[in-house]
Amino acid sequence: MSQTANSPGIAPVWLTAFLDFPAEQFEREVAFWRAVTATTLSPSRGPTGEFATLVPADGDAFLRVQRLGDGPARVHLDVHRVGREFEIRQSPGGFVFCEVGEGESVRPKPVAWAGGHTSLVDQICLDIPAGRFDEECAFWAEETGWEVRATSRPELRFLVRPAGIPLRILLQRLDEQDGPMRAHLDLASTDRAAETRRHVGLGASVVSTGTNWTVLRDPTGLTYCVTDRNPETGLLG
Incomplete structure (x- = not known):
């Protein structure tokens, strides 16, 4: 798998997050994430029917599911570019992602819930061992062409998302010096408290x-976060 940065000037036009679930957990996980996101499930596709899309009530899809042959539940990213052929790649720290053609x-x-609050899956957080953090930040800045910015917390940086892109990319430095790189959704x-109660009612645990x-952890153990960020802008405050 290639680790080279993308050609300059070919910025992503869309991002898709894939929730990859083991076969024995697939139906339960899909049902949970459909309820979390208020989406419907597309017809399955792929050689063995392993892929499907979580279709929102409005706008275009940016969340998809994959039934795995083996391995634990995980999250991976598809980066959409105009004119790009499908290619499986990995970052310097070993995070596997896909380059694909233009998408939605x-x-x-944001989805409005009973009680009046809204929520939206809007961010993929790359969880990076400390020894790889600066290298990964530089890689993703070059890969996307997006500016890297610091936050008020030294262990967090983010890429400035262009208007219309459905997912932000957050880069988190882990306490561990080395080890596997991974990702989670935010x-x-x-109303974080109300949203958390909703998820717990669906089977998640804090x-x-x-x-x-x-x-939180979903019913089969995949970790994710609910945050106080504005669902419209992705920003705090």
Whole structure:
């Protein structure tokens, strides 16, 4: 798999997050994430029917599911570019992602829930061992052509998402010096407490609570976060 950066000037036009689930957990996980995101499931596709799309009520799809032959549940990213042929790649730290052709174009609106709050899956967080952090930040800045910015927390940086792209990319430096690189999804919500209660009611469990985020596990153990960020802008405050 290639680790070279993309040719300059070919910026992503869309991002898709894939939720990859083991076969024995697939149906349960898909049902949970459909409820979390208020989406419907497309017809299956692929040689063995292993792929499907979570279709939003408005806008274009940016979440898909894959039934794995083996291995644990995980998240991977598809980077869409005009004129790009399909290619499986990996970052210097070993995070596997796909380069694909141009995709959809209309970012869905946040979902309104009973009680009045809204939420939206809007971010993929790359969890990076400390020894790879600077290298990965440089790689993803070159890969996307997006500016890297610091946050108020030294372990977090983000790429400035162009208007219309459905997912932000957050880069998180882990406490561990080395080890496997991985990723998780984040939701933005106007009422984190209400959104967390909704997820727990669907079968998730709370792992920990921070200043602006709550870490949860879905029913089969995949970790993700609900945050206080604005679902419209992706920003705090």
